[in-house]
Amino acid sequence: MTRRRPKPPPMDELTYAQYQGWACCWCGTSLWTPEGGLSVGRSQGPHSTSIEVYACSRLCPQRPDKTPARP
Ligand SMILES: [Zn+2]
Structure with a gap:
């Protein structure tokens, strides 16, 4: 069973802390x-x-x- 991994937001939507991985x-x-973060x-x-x-x-x-499974 393959589970689709949601795509991370584009870089221009990230805050500085998100950009830094914080x-x-x-x-x-x-x-x-x-535990730190989980790489996504x-x-x-x-x-x-x-x-x-x-x-x-x-x-x-x-x-x-719930990302649409359409191409
Ligand atoms: Zn979260």
């Missing part, structure tokens, strides 16, 4: 915890750049879990 890319929760992929930026972004957990309340 905050959840979806809900903005600080990731200064013993790469945020797409201009000029084919991308950065790795993190979420607070797999159960992030703001995570867009």
Whole structure:
């Protein structure tokens, strides 16, 4: 069973803390915890750049879990 992973927000929608990997890319929760953040992929930026972004957990309340499965 393949579960689609929601795509992180684009780089221009990230706050400074989210950009730095200090905050959840979806809900903005600080990731200064013993567990740290969970890598959720790469945020797409201009000029084919991308950065790795993190979420607070797999159960992030703001995570867009219901992404349409259409191409
Ligand atoms: Zn979160």
